[in-house]
Amino acid sequence: MIDALSQIDFLASANGSVWHRASALGKLGLMGGLVLLAVFTPSLRLLFAVHLVAWLLAGTSRVPLRLLAAAAGYPLFFSVLFAAATWDGTWEAPLRLVLRPLTASLGAVWLVSTTPYPDLFAPLSRILPRRVADGLFITYRALFDLIGRAERLWRSLRIRGATSVPPRQRLTVAGEGLATLVLYGFERSQRLYATMMLRGHSGRICGCRHYAEMSRADWLVAGVGALVAAAALAWWRVR
Numbered sequence: 001m002i003d004a005l006s007q008i009d010f011l012a013s014a015n016g017s018v019w020h021r022a023s024a025l026g027k028l029g030l031m032g033g034l035v036l037l038a039v040f041t042p043s044l045r046l047l048f049a050v051h052l053v054a055w056l057l058a059g060t061s062r063v064p065l066r067l068l069a070a071a072a073g074y075p076l077f078f079s080v081l082f083a084a085a086t087w088d089g090t091w092e093a094p095l096r097l098v099l100r101p102l103t104a105s106l107g108a109v110w111l112v113s114t115t116p117y118p119d120l121f122a123p124l125s126r127i128l129p130r131r132v133a134d135g136l137f138i139t140y141r142a143l144f145d146l147i148g149r150a151e152r153l154w155r156s157l158r159i160r161g162a163t164s165v166p167p168r169q170r171l172t173v174a175g176e177g178l179a180t181l182v183l184y185g186f187e188r189s190q191r192l193y194a195t196m197m198l199r200g201h202s203g204r205i206c207g208c209r210h211y212a213e214m215s216r217a218d219w220l221v222a223g224v225g226a227l228v229a230a231a232a233l234a235w236w237r238v239r
Helices: 002-014 024-040 044-059 065-072 074-085 092-114 117-127 130-159 167-198 217-238
Strands: none
Touching: 002 065, 002 092, 024 044, 024 092, 024 117, 024 217, 044 065, 044 092, 044 217, 065 074, 065 092, 074 092, 092 117, 117 130, 130 167
């Protein structure tokens, strides 16, 4: 898990697809529109069209297929379980339950793998309260370290025989490990925020305006957005 997140974070700055040259503001708008349509549209055809657009975006972002499957397919397991548990005998409802989270996850992978994280958090820090924006930024940066520490803790517990004890004792060990991770994450976030304030943090994650710098690639983003909007308008007229 930590390897997949680290690779996506690396690709956001090191990759060179056409989407990397587009502004973060335009990509955020397109991503928001795709998610809203995927979640709220009652039309299965429109949902399928939006899903194909999400695959097109993710497939042209130069993200390795293995990494794309690992990151985007993570919610697929839970959505399939939920669809199976709530199956009403038809195929439309389960298909919607599977396509909606998968479309959103594909769009999220496309967005975060083509946009450096400062450009993602910079516009959010201008519309959200300061503490909320700071909390999102700190949580994102601490996530990698916290997941890595959780994996090291799990390996240590396995080496020391924690998996061979009775189930009741395993729950106790798991609870203690989780409590340790929570305390560690809280302490690390406090230290990181104190360091940011000491270095003159003004309440904005990024003082630059790279996220709003338009380029020719933004015409492609606008074209995809217009295509999706046209599909939604066509469905609204014929329904």
